[in-house]
Structure formats: C-alpha cells, structure tokens
Amino acid sequence: MGFPGTWMTESESVVYRVVPKCACSTIGQIMYYSDHGTYYDGDIHDATSGLHKWSIEASQPLIEGNVKAHKSFTFTCVRNPYTRILSSFFDKICGIQRNGKRYRGNLVPLLIQKYGIEVGGEDGKGEFDQIASFRRFLLFARDTIRWRRPMEPDIHWSAMAGHISTLIANGGRYDRIFWTEKFDEGMQQVLDAIDTRQPVDLKAVPRFNESEGHGPKREHPVEAYFDDLAMHLVYEIYHRDFELFKYDFENPGNKMPVGEIDLDEIHAKLGD
Structure with a gap:
C-alpha cells in the first residue's frame, strides 16, 4: 500500500500527509517555497516536480525510506x-x-x-x-x-482518520497534527521544528484556497x-474524527477544537 497522499520536500526537511479540504493547497505551497524561495505557478496539486509526492513514481522509494526510518519531521492538518x-x-x-x-x-x-x-x-x-x-x-x-x-x-468527504491512518499503519509516525482553525500557530510550530533552505514568513504567505470561488x-x-x-x-x-481531533460534535456552530490532540492516542487507535 505504501504512503498514499504523502508529500515531502526535495530537501527532505519535512514530510506531510495530505488531508483533502484541510488547507492542503497552502501547506503544499509553503513546502515548495521552503525549498525554492518561490511558489509553484498554479495549483500545487498539479505540480510534478519541485516536491516529492507518492503519486510520482520516482518519489516513492525516497518517501518510503524517509517515513519508515522517521528521518524527517512528519505532520498533518485537520479540520472540523x-x-x-x-x-x-x-x-x-x-x-x-x-x-x-x-x-x-x-x-x-x-x-x-x-x-x-x-x-x-x-x-x-x-x-x-x-x-x-x-x-x-x-x-x-x-x-x-x-x-x-x-x-x-x-x-474529499471520507473521514480524516482514514487518510491519516495509512501513514501509521505502514510504519510512519507523526510529530505534529494541528488544526486548520489555528493554522498560523500550528504551521509555525512545524516551521520552528525544521531547517528550511529558504526562510518562510507565514505572515507573508498568501492563502492558496483553490476551492474559493468555485461554487455558490x-x-x-x-x-x-x-x-x-x-x-x-x-x-x-x-x-x-470528532473524538481523535477534539472537535465539538454537540454544537455544529462551534468550529473550534475543545481539547488537545493526543498523538499517542492517535497512533494507538489508528495503528491497528
């Protein structure tokens, strides 16, 4: 099965498990920028170079070797x-x-x-x-x-736990899982934990919301x-998803998390 939906910078500074509809366009562009000092011209999902992706055959052995040996900081992002x-x-x-x-x-x-x-x-x-x-x-x-x-x-609508579990089931481990609702704080913690070729100023990063304007x-x-x-x-x-990522099921109007994410709990429950 390998590591579907997994992206890694060419410098192998960081590994990211994509979860659709959870700021993945912005995260991918930040990863691209952190290596190259420029953003990918277009939708980062279309990029076939400048970023290792599991969907690119030549990237697979590099991603697999890195993730299984846990060589790089590994993270993902979730949403209500x-x-x-x-x-x-x-x-x-x-x-x-x-x-x-x-x-x-x-x-x-x-x-x-x-x-x-x-x-x-x-x-x-x-x-x-x-x-x-x-x-x-x-x-x-x-x-x-x-x-x-x-x-x-x-x-795009299958559960986040299912996406996130594939990396764990195949021998990977997350160092950080953060919330889209606290994006700047979570992404900054990732950037603080890794060495990037190019400095990234989060405040200067545009929002790459590829879905904005598609629909009503x-x-x-x-x-x-x-x-x-x-x-x-x-x-x-x-x-x-509610249980592991600490969202409020009782109140659909509250998009913010109501507890702290427990990485040990996630690895134990999604690693089966």
Missing part, C-alpha cells in the same frame, strides 16, 4: 468535520472545477437524479435551497462511506445546515 463536509458540498458538488467542468463528470447528474439534489443550475450561480440539497448530499456521502454505493467514497456562497450559518438527523449522519461518518 461539520465545516469540512459543507466545504466539500459547495466546492465539489455545486461548484465548477478549475477545468471548467463539473467534478467527476457524471457525479452531479447522478446526485440530481437519485437524491434530488439541486446545485444552482449549469453554472452553479442560480438560487436553490442550499439546506435541503446539502442534507440530501449528506445521505449520499453516508451511503458511499457505509455501503460504497452508488460509488466508492470520495477523498454559503447563505446560512454552519449550524443551520445540521438538524438532528443531519447531525446523526455526520456522527455516523465522522465519530472518530
């Missing part, structure tokens, strides 16, 4: 499950992607037909009942994760999208 699944809906389901098309081709027509979801018309800019459509999408996300029907679960703006506060049934579905999908 309520805001993460909402962001996935507006970006991936309602939004037009950077190639000018809908995400995954026939996915949106399938959702419209099978689940009665609306997405704001052809361009994603029309008015529609965001709350009703999101709750129907949540049913679909649960079906993909629980029963793998009508399709395999997508990386969220019209309501987060908690409005989650009634009792929606919360039940979210818990069914993400109960480990």
